[in-house]
Amino acid sequence: MGVRVRIDELVLTGFGGLDADLLVESFRRELTRLLRDAPVALVDREVVAGLPALPRTSSARALGVALARSVHTGLRGGAP
Structure with a gap:
C-alpha cells in the first residue's frame, strides 16, 4: 500500500534566485x-x-530537504 501526498500549492517568499x-x-x-x-x-x-x-x-537542495522535514513533522501532528 502506498501513500499519496498532494500539495496543490506551495508558496515560498524571500527565496528568490533559487533553482x-x-x-x-x-x-x-x-x-x-x-x-x-x-x-x-x-x-x-x-x-x-x-x-x-x-x-x-x-541552497535549493538544502531548502528542499528542510521543507520536506518540516512538512513531515506537520503530517505527524507536530511530533519530531
Missing part, C-alpha cells in the same frame, strides 16, 4: 524517504499548519 526544479526534486526525494522510514498515520488533512521555521539558505 525551483532542484528545490522541488530535493523536497520530493526527502519527503519520500521520510514517509518510507517513518510513516505517518493515515489522515485526511486539508492543511498542515504550524510548521517549524525553515533555515536561511541560498
Whole structure:
C-alpha cells in the first residue's frame, strides 16, 4: 500500500534566485524517504499548519530537504 501526498500549492517568499526544479526534486526525494522510514498515520488533512521555521539558505537542495522535514513533522501532528 502506498501513500499519496498532494500539495496543490506551495508558496515560498524571500527565496528568490533559487533553482525551483532542484528545490522541488530535493523536497520530493526527502519527503519520500521520510514517509518510507517513518510513516505517518493515515489522515485526511486539508492543511498542515504550524510548521517549524525553515533555515536561511541560498541552497535549493538544502531548502528542499528542510521543507520536506518540516512538512513531515506537520503530517505527524507536530511530533519530531
